[in-house]
Amino acid sequence: MAGVDALYPGLRVPGLDRRDFDPDQWWRVATPLLGRDAGFRSEDIGRSVEGRPLRHLRWGTGKTRVLLWSQMHGDESTGTMALADLFAFLGQHPDHPVAARLRANTTLHVLPMLNPDGAARFQRRNAQGIDINRDARLLATPEARALKTLHDRVRPAYGFNLHDQDPGHRVGDSGRGTAIALLAPPADAANRVDAARARAIEVAATIRIALEPHIAGHIARWDETFNPRAFGDLTAQWGTSTVLIEAGGIEGDPQKQALRKLYFLGLLAALDGIAGGGHAGVAHALYRDLPENGDTWADLRIIGGTLAIPGQPPARADLLVNFREPLAWQGGSIRDIGDLADTPARRTIDASGLFIVPAPDTGAASDAPCRIAINAAACFHLARDPEGRDQVWTLRYDLDPARPVPDADR
Ligand SMILES: [Zn+2]
Structure with a gap:
């Protein structure tokens, strides 16, 4: 041909x-x-x-x-x-x-x-x-x-x-x-x-x-x-x-x-x-x-981070995120939370030393934070502090390919 x-x-x-x-x-x-x-x-x-x-x-x-x-x-x-x-x-x-x-x-x-x-x-x-x-x-x-x-x-x-x-x-x-x-x-x-x-x-x-x-x-x-x-x-x-x-x-x-x-x-x-x-x-x-x-691998894995959800004790937890449009990294939702060290994904982000903090839900009338829960829309910061002030990276439903991420597999 x-x-x-x-x-x-x-x-x-x-x-x-x-x-x-x-x-x-x-x-x-x-x-x-x-x-x-x-x-x-x-x-x-x-x-x-x-x-x-x-x-x-x-x-x-x-x-x-x-x-x-x-x-x-x-x-x-x-x-x-x-x-x-x-x-x-x-x-x-x-x-x-x-x-x-x-x-x-x-x-x-x-x-x-x-x-x-x-x-x-x-x-x-x-x-x-x-x-x-x-x-x-x-x-x-x-x-x-x-x-x-x-x-x-x-x-x-x-x-x-x-x-x-x-x-x-x-x-x-x-x-x-x-x-x-x-x-x-x-x-x-x-x-x-x-x-x-x-x-x-x-x-x-x-x-x-x-x-x-x-x-x-x-x-x-x-x-x-x-x-x-x-x-x-x-x-x-x-x-x-x-x-x-x-x-x-x-x-x-x-x-x-x-x-x-x-x-x-x-x-x-x-x-x-x-x-x-x-x-x-x-x-x-x-x-x-x-x-x-x-x-079938999940799309995105965040490893090594610590969950910092207001009102809850901090917890070491990895996250898996799947996307509605996987190749375009659009429409992320949380698929798993916990020890995912052995779960492969198409892309892995190393959040060692960082906190995973719910970001404000831009779709909500109030500035209520997104939930970090199974099947919830993926909407969180990786931050150096548990209050999420010193942010390193944010995922809000879509992963912006132009934005540098702390990749573990590069
Ligand atoms: Zn078919």
Whole structure:
């Protein structure tokens, strides 16, 4: 994909700089890419619970049918961004050898942003509170029914189930964060490898080969336990060689823009492997040897400090803080308090010799201090005195990356 890598700056569709774009915004930037002159056909195949369109896009004239769907979890948008970039590539570089191969040998069927109501709120579940990826069996939601109906109509040879995962996941037992996790889901609890699954494994291995030069050591395999309610597992059971791609995180890439490019490159390598038959015979070990997703680390750990809560005796205590947007360090809340010397986190701050003092709650009418309690918003000072006058550092919900912190791990 070296040639495509060089083209990428021109393919990166503008207007998707933040990962919490809403559905209207995505269609506004994607629709101009999806003209008939670019080879696309578009049809509405249903509506979400709140009436947003579920749209099926078709491109290519080949006999191998490939179905791709993204963002069935509304806050997992990296695949949807990568699809926009894929559409730009297909439409704007029709004579590129990869595009020509794809057009001649595959027909792509794409259902972007399967959960637009969730995307509008940037939440996992649909407007009914149902997880669409646990609705493949019951088909209670209109979104799941639209995907199942499209799958039955297209009967794709290959399927791509495009997700994001918690950036806290480590690769195996290493301390390295998972940037991309791959799975060729099993079709049953026996975890057998039949011909269809073998092809999926080869496609997943093809993605690994494409991404290894960029993120060696940060690629993992998703848990292979069969889930009878999940779409990837059931599309595998329905005979489609299915690959799950999960975007985790890259430190310093808060809006997943670097990851978006890699997602696009991996997806394109997979599709090209299918179109040209290049995946056939790729060693299964390249997939099989990937370490599984390991532990999920907390985001931030404050170690060595002393809690100084007005009205309570001082206590030596470490804190764990998780963030609603972990890569952007935004929306912190306290997850644990106590001896956390053995609990790893993505980042550690050394508060030895300092007091942890509740900061005033800026959202409150009075100047009442924030609480230091499990699940409370993270809002405290590190100070040299227990009254919090001589402050060294403050965390108020969001960690300001520009502000120097007393890091223990640097
Ligand atoms: Zn997901």
